[in-house]
Amino acid sequence: MNYSAIPSAALAIALSISTSNAEVESLDPIKITTHDWSGQIITTTIMGEVLKRAGYNIEYVQADYIAQFAGLKTGDLHVAMEIWETTGREAMDEAIETGNVVSLGESGMIAIEEWWYPSYMEKVCPGLPNWEALKECSEEFSVAETAPLGRYLGAPVTWGGFDEERIEALELGFEVIHAGTDAALFAELESAYQRKAPIILWLYEPHWAPAKYEGKFIEFPPYSADCYQAPATGINPEAAYDCGKPTGPIWKVAWAGLGEKWPGAAKAISSFNVSNAEMSAMITKVDLESQSVDAVVGEWLKTNEDRWNDWIK
Structure with missing residues (x-):
């Protein structure tokens, strides 16, 4: 120096x-x-x-x-x-x-970030964790503000993630409600889990939650870069984001x-x-x-x- x-x-x-x-x-x-x-x-x-x-x-x-x-x-x-x-x-x-x-x-x-549900939801939504099960039981995840649509509790809106686009592309009966903060997201999970209340939400690793709570990530169609960029790719030829998130x-x-x-x-x-x-x-x-x-x-x-x-x- x-x-x-x-x-x-x-x-x-x-x-x-x-x-x-x-x-x-x-x-x-x-x-x-x-x-x-x-x-x-x-x-x-x-x-x-x-x-x-x-x-x-x-x-x-x-x-x-x-x-x-x-x-x-x-x-x-x-x-x-x-x-x-x-x-x-x-x-x-x-x-x-x-x-x-x-x-x-x-x-x-x-990094793993994806839709996640507690295992007790499999009783009311047979077929989970396959994403197609959500087409038949979306109302089981509804709350007063979204009924009859299911509620997907998303991460803070600034995190991105294309969840609204994914719902539209896969024609799922869900509405995204974004948690205001990371802490609010997991506080709501804790509350729902204790009451065995319906919930499906954004969860990620590395984090403590996947170890503390019994549940699974939704298995969406596999991610590819083309799925995000080219509507002709994937199961919906008219929409992009018709797949899961990357890992x-x-x-x-x-x-x-x-x-x-x-x-x-x-x-x-x-x-x-x-x-x-x-x-x-x-x-x-x-x-x-x-x-x-x-x-x-x-x-x-x-x-x-x-x-x-x-x-x-």
Whole structure:
């Protein structure tokens, strides 16, 4: 680092920061986005705290999941730690094609997002988990605000997912009602499950819910990129999205200038890797055991010190 080029106040900060393995290239803040579900906040906090230990200045910025790409393209935002293959791939590909956003690789986690129902619903809707069973028993999932249509409890609307399009393409008698937040989605599942009330909703992994509750994901026609893009593909020749959601990696992406301005940070983020099992366990501690994100992340950092030190070498 060329200390002569740094203003005196910044120089004092630079000299006082304890770095694990290397000097940082810039003390400008690296802006990492956070969203509205616990797992993403945990992932982001782990990465941010590791970078802080390497001496970087980290700023967490609350941002909309899809709209964040506008900021990543301009460099107003720098890093997004979780782009799910299931819902964010199209936005990610478009952003990367501009040349202003780059992929920093897979996170180690594999995303599953799909319609899910508790097993007790099989008594009133024989044929589940096959999606075609829903054609015959959609009313069994109705509530007062949707009757006679079944209610599909969707994720917060900003998450995307094409559920309205899927319902129309597969001619299902359902109406999408979006949960306001991730917490509201699972609070409603808990309430319904305890009462054995009808419910079908968006569920995802890695998460604690598929382990806590007995149930299954709906088996829709298999996903393909053509199904999403070409109406002639799939069982409904007049509509796209006549299939299930994709399954695949959770990606890390960044502003294209990250690697030039903060090459050490870009390398560390590329090295970041956690498993579904690790993340599900941490989400459980936050969402079910009421531990703070900072406490859970702190425990992970202590247990995995050798591992994350390798990221910042």
